[in-house]
Amino acid sequence: MNPLAIGFADVEAAAARLAGVAHRTPVLRSRTADARTGAQLFFKAENQQRMGAFKFRGAYNALSQFTPAQRQRGVLAFSSGNHAQAIALSARLLDMPSVIVMPQDAPAAKLAATREYQAEQPGSEVVLYDRYREDREAIGRRIAAERGLTLIPPYDHPHVMAGQGTAALELVDEVGTLDALLVCVGGGGLISGCAVAAKHRLPDIQVIGVEPEAGNDTQQSLARGEIVHIDVPQTIADGAQTQASGQHTFPVIQALVARVLTVSDAQLITTMRFFAERLKQVVEPTGCLAAAAVLEGAVDLRGQRVGVILSGGNVDLARYAQFLHTTHLETR
Amino acid sequence: MNPLAIGFADVEAAAARLAGVAHRTPVLRSRTADARTGAQLFFKAENQQRMGAFKFRGAYNALSQFTPAQRQRGVLAFSSGNHAQAIALSARLLDMPSVIVMPQDAPAAKLAATREYQAEQPGSEVVLYDRYREDREAIGRRIAAERGLTLIPPYDHPHVMAGQGTAALELVDEVGTLDALLVCVGGGGLISGCAVAAKHRLPDIQVIGVEPEAGNDTQQSLARGEIVHIDVPQTIADGAQTQASGQHTFPVIQALVARVLTVSDAQLITTMRFFAERLKQVVEPTGCLAAAAVLEGAVDLRGQRVGVILSGGNVDLARYAQFLHTTHLETR
Numbered sequence: 001m002n003p004l005a006i007g008f009a010d011v012e013a014a015a016a017r018l019a020g021v022a023h024r025t026p027v028l029r030s031r032t033a034d035a036r037t038g039a040q041l042f043f044k045a046e047n048q049q050r051m052g053a054f055k056f057r058g059a060y061n062a063l064s065q066f067t068p069a070q071r072q073r074g075v076l077a078f079s080s081g082n083h084a085q086a087i088a089l090s091a092r093l094l095d096m097p098s099v100i101v102m103p104q105d106a107p108a109a110k111l112a113a114t115r116e117y118q119a120e121q122p123g124s125e126v127v128l129y130d131r132y133r134e135d136r137e138a139i140g141r142r143i144a145a146e147r148g149l150t151l152i153p154p155y156d157h158p159h160v161m162a163g164q165g166t167a168a169l170e171l172v173d174e175v176g177t178l179d180a181l182l183v184c185v186g187g188g189g190l191i192s193g194c195a196v197a198a199k200h201r202l203p204d205i206q207v208i209g210v211e212p213e214a215g216n217d218t219q220q221s222l223a224r225g226e227i228v229h230i231d232v233p234q235t236i237a238d239g240a241q242t243q244a245s246g247q248h249t250f251p252v253i254q255a256l257v258a259r260v261l262t263v264s265d266a267q268l269i270t271t272m273r274f275f276a277e278r279l280k281q282v283v284e285p286t287g288c289l290a291a292a293a294v295l296e297g298a299v300d301l302r303g304q305r306v307g308v309i310l311s312g313g314n315v316d317l318a319r320y321a322q323f324l325h326t327t328h329l330e331t332r
Numbered sequence: 333m334n335p336l337a338i339g340f341a342d343v344e345a346a347a348a349r350l351a352g353v354a355h356r357t358p359v360l361r362s363r364t365a366d367a368r369t370g371a372q373l374f375f376k377a378e379n380q381q382r383m384g385a386f387k388f389r390g391a392y393n394a395l396s397q398f399t400p401a402q403r404q405r406g407v408l409a410f411s412s413g414n415h416a417q418a419i420a421l422s423a424r425l426l427d428m429p430s431v432i433v434m435p436q437d438a439p440a441a442k443l444a445a446t447r448e449y450q451a452e453q454p455g456s457e458v459v460l461y462d463r464y465r466e467d468r469e470a471i472g473r474r475i476a477a478e479r480g481l482t483l484i485p486p487y488d489h490p491h492v493m494a495g496q497g498t499a500a501l502e503l504v505d506e507v508g509t510l511d512a513l514l515v516c517v518g519g520g521g522l523i524s525g526c527a528v529a530a531k532h533r534l535p536d537i538q539v540i541g542v543e544p545e546a547g548n549d550t551q552q553s554l555a556r557g558e559i560v561h562i563d564v565p566q567t568i569a570d571g572a573q574t575q576a577s578g579q580h581t582f583p584v585i586q587a588l589v590a591r592v593l594t595v596s597d598a599q600l601i602t603t604m605r606f607f608a609e610r611l612k613q614v615v616e617p618t619g620c621l622a623a624a625a626v627l628e629g630a631v632d633l634r635g636q637r638v639g640v641i642l643s644g645g646n647v648d649l650a651r652y653a654q655f656l657h658t659t660h661l662e663t664r
Contacts, residue, residue, distance in 0.1 A: 047612040048360075048612055280379040280384065281614065282613065283612070317609055317656045318656070321653040322653070322657075324650070324656075325649070325657075
């Protein structure tokens with residue numbers, strides 16, 4: 001009996017569904033980063049994934065398993081941004097309507113991109129809410145029930161988790177043995193899928209999660225042995241402003257993740273600047289979490305071969321420009 | 333008799349010297365760019381080359397052909413930036429001293445990077461000059477003569493030209509048939525090498541040069557049938573602030589380049605923003621020249637397969653942040 005929501009076969013099946021649809025993103029190296037950390041770092045550039053983040057993998061994997069009846073009525077999603085775009089794009093590719101519940105203060109670029117993906121798909125729309133006062137899950141479930149839409153949550157769904165795991169599967173299959181894998185943690189969709197894939201291929205690999213300092217709910221949950229809920233964390237890592245791990249993701253994290261570290265917003269900004277200056281890559285704040293842990297010294301991985309997921313690159317250019325222009329922390 | 337400074341065999345030999353030393357940079361695609369232009373665009377990402385620009389190819393190809401005596405004394409280069417870093421890095425890799433003559437107002441990032449590459453190499457230094465009042469060639473030649481250094485100019489040298497051509501060779505060998513190739517033009521080192529490589533592999537390909545509006549000396553030279561000298565052009569494309577094509581590069585351009593187009597600084601900024609937002613790539617202003625021509629409509633290549641060289645990604649982050657933050661043209 002497998003007590004976890006997904007197994008390796010689910011990730012493998014997701015990889016087959018995504019073949020030729022998702023990008024096989026490049027693995028980037030940096031002599032400077034290796035020299036600074038004493039490790040060999042392999043950056044999986046999911047900022048170059050379709051719609052700019054790993055989220056496409058999980059969304060497409062979930063939507064491609066809809067029944068014809070589900071497909072006809074469409075999908076509903078609530079998301080702080082990248083999951084929204086991922087669902088909207090996947091829905092368009094699979095020719096179904098999408099309704100996206102997004103926070104009013106979501107990055108403008110993510111809102112615009114979501115609407116762009118929906119533009120040619122009848123019955124599609126964006127519904128806005130106030131994330132500091134309203135409960136997105138309640139709103140989402142109400143609309144889904146009213147319109148007969150299938151709700152796909154941003155992380156706590158086996159098909160979503162399995163899809164995200166294909167990022168680690170590709171990385172491991174491309175670079176071979178790794179001693180450690182660093183993955184950002186929001187609700188745990190990415191790290192749970194990646195942990196299942198990585199630990200199957202490399203049983204000795206240490207899977208390490210990284211959260212923003214202000215939003216270390218998963219770190220607390222692991223220490224407590226149960227899911228801890230926190231207030232909406234104030235961090236520039238908008239993709240990791242989750243309040244708790246999921247019912248499906250947390251047991252996988254408990255079983256397969258060695259530990260969870262945290263980094264500060266200031267460290268995220270330094271890391272964003274590093275990627276712009278040295279690797280010529282635009283990486284969003286959340287996308288810098290895993291890399292910041294090793295580049296900014298939250299963990300010493302000297303002598304190890306280390307996979308690092310750069311989870312996405314979707315950031316308002318005006319805000320990104322602010323990050324590049326200053327090393328000081330912007331309060332938000 | 334081959335009247336041109338280089339032939340295809342020179343590019344091929346350069347490729348062999350660069351194998352395992354230079355990065356084989358990725359070729360990027362963009363559905364958005366293809367949809368907007370009606371063409372199939374293949375972006376050769378030389379912003380991901382070592383030291384952040386194609387210039388490494390030519391510099392390393394030249395320095396690796398030094399005699400032991402030349403190598404012992406070292407190399408001298410004058411450059412507005414990327415050639416400087418390319419020479420400094422190549423000299424370090426080949427264990428020889430480098431003296432770099434750079435303008436006082438070169439981007440701080442390029443100056444710092446050059447000094448960083450030189451740091452471990454005894455006898456190496458940066459010499460600054462005023463590019464609006466002094467003649468860098470005169471300064472360079474004087475120092476080279478005094479210290480017995482071999483001068484490697486930024487573009488007008490067969491070994492440099494042949495090295496740069498390997499960028500187009502890799503692109504063509506990776507993507508197959510192309511109808512057109514867009515290449516930025518400063519002194520003509522990149523486009524001459526690329527034209528030799530591309531026209532050998534694909535005799536029917538149209539090689540198109542792109543200059544900044546303010547610095548269209550090559551366009552003027554082709555119209556006049558002889559090398560035209562202009563004042564130092566005021567443009568954000570600092571890598572194309574050249575005053576004239578070279579004695580070696582111009583005949584190649586005359587023989588193999590179909591035409592030269594121009595784009596404005598405002599179009600370069602729009603293109604820089606496009607690469608940050610859509611492809612998550614940091615591309616410097618000069619590196620956007622070729623792409624801007626097709627993305628901003630200076631040329632209609634509908635229905636064609638088009639190679640586009642993104643020549644580099646070295647830009648001061650503070651300045652880059654300004655470009656991203658506004659669509660208005662910054663005067664310089």
